[in-house]
Amino acid sequence: MxxxxxxxxxxxxxxxxxxxxxxxxxxxxxxxxxxxxxxxxxxxxxxxxxxxxxxxxxxxxxxxxxxxxxxxxxxxxxxxxxxxxxxxxxxxxxxxxxxxxxxxxxxxxxxxxxxxxxxxxxxxxxxxxxxxxxxxxxxxxxxxxxxxxxxxxxxxxxxxxxxxxxxxxxxxxxQQLVIRNCDELSGRCERGQGEDWSKIAHIPNIFLDDSEISSTGN
Incomplete structure (x- = not known):
């Protein structure tokens, strides 16, 4: 080493x-x-x-x-x-x-x-x-x-x-998706509201700007 x-x-x-x-x-x-x-x-x-x-x-x-x-x-x-x-x-x-x-x-x-x-x-x-x-x-x-x-x-x-x-x-x-400091993308991936939420809802662990969003497909 x-x-x-x-x-x-x-x-x-x-x-x-x-x-x-x-x-x-x-x-x-x-x-x-x-x-x-x-x-x-x-x-x-x-x-x-x-x-x-x-x-x-x-x-x-x-x-x-x-x-x-x-x-x-x-x-x-x-x-x-x-x-x-x-x-x-x-x-x-x-x-x-x-x-x-x-x-x-x-x-x-x-x-x-x-x-x-x-x-x-x-x-x-x-x-x-x-x-x-x-x-x-x-x-x-x-x-x-x-x-x-x-x-x-x-x-x-x-x-x-x-x-x-x-x-x-x-x-x-x-198993895990992390998005930081990407305002437009974070908005599109907002739980239940973002237009791209349905595309990532199946991922168990999602972090948007350090906030954890637990997802079970809902």
Whole structure:
């Protein structure tokens, strides 16, 4: 286990890449450069990774044993054949990605993902259509994503990311839905009154702006 919190500490890509048996690696408050990020992807025994980086490249797919991933990136769109190839991933946290507009289009590969949390991604326009194939997903949390659009126009191409609609999201095992700081969406999901309440009423645990709404389908 290695947690690097000192922002002044210089990190050698060669040193990081040689820690073959490392399972937990955290860069909680600092950003790592592209060379370090690429070296991290050599650590095939890694199970937990938390980092800030300029780019989360496709080399991330080599972390075949990764269970927990928390990251911040400067990208506008995540690379294909990268994040979506992490078949062992159980928990994914995406935070403070100011430029991120779209997630990767191959997320259907995250077959064991149970928790997806997206926070402070103010440029995020939509969620990918293939999110509906994450049948193991139990917790979906979205906060401070003020430009996120979850509506879809009838008769339009369902593959258009900017018109993704939550009512077409089919996740049989979803147990918890968290919505924070999204005033319009919170209003639409208000218990018994919001126009989208019927679409989420089956979810056992719903949190709107930190207020718990217990639901049993009523």
């Amino acid at each position: 290695l947690a690097l919190e000192d922002s002044k500490l210089e990190i050698s890509p060669k040193t990081i890449g040689s820690l073959k048996h490392l399972r937990f690696l955290c860069f909680p408050e600092r950003s790592v450069d592209k060379k370090v990020s690429k070296s991290i992807c050599k650590l095939q025994n890694l199970q937990l990774l938390a980092l800030r980086t300029e780019e989360l490249g496709s080399d991330i797919r080599y972390l075949i044993n990764l269970r927990f991933l928390m990251f911040s990136t400067k990208q506008k769109c995540l690379a294909k054949n990268g994040l979506g190839c992490l078949t062992s991933l159980r928990s994914l946290w995406i935070y403070e990605c100011e430029n991120l507009e779209y997630l990767c289009e191959d997320m259907q590969g995250l077959k064991h993902l149970r928790t997806l949390s997206i926070h402070l991604c103010k440029s995020l326009i939509s969620l990918p259509q293939n999110l509906k194939y994450l049948t193991a997903l139990e917790t979906l949390a979205i906060a401070d994503c003020e430009n996120l659009n979850l509506t879809m126009e009838e008769g339009k191409d369902n593959q258009d990311l900017a018109r993704f609609s939550l009512q077409n999201l089919n996740i049989a095992s979803l």
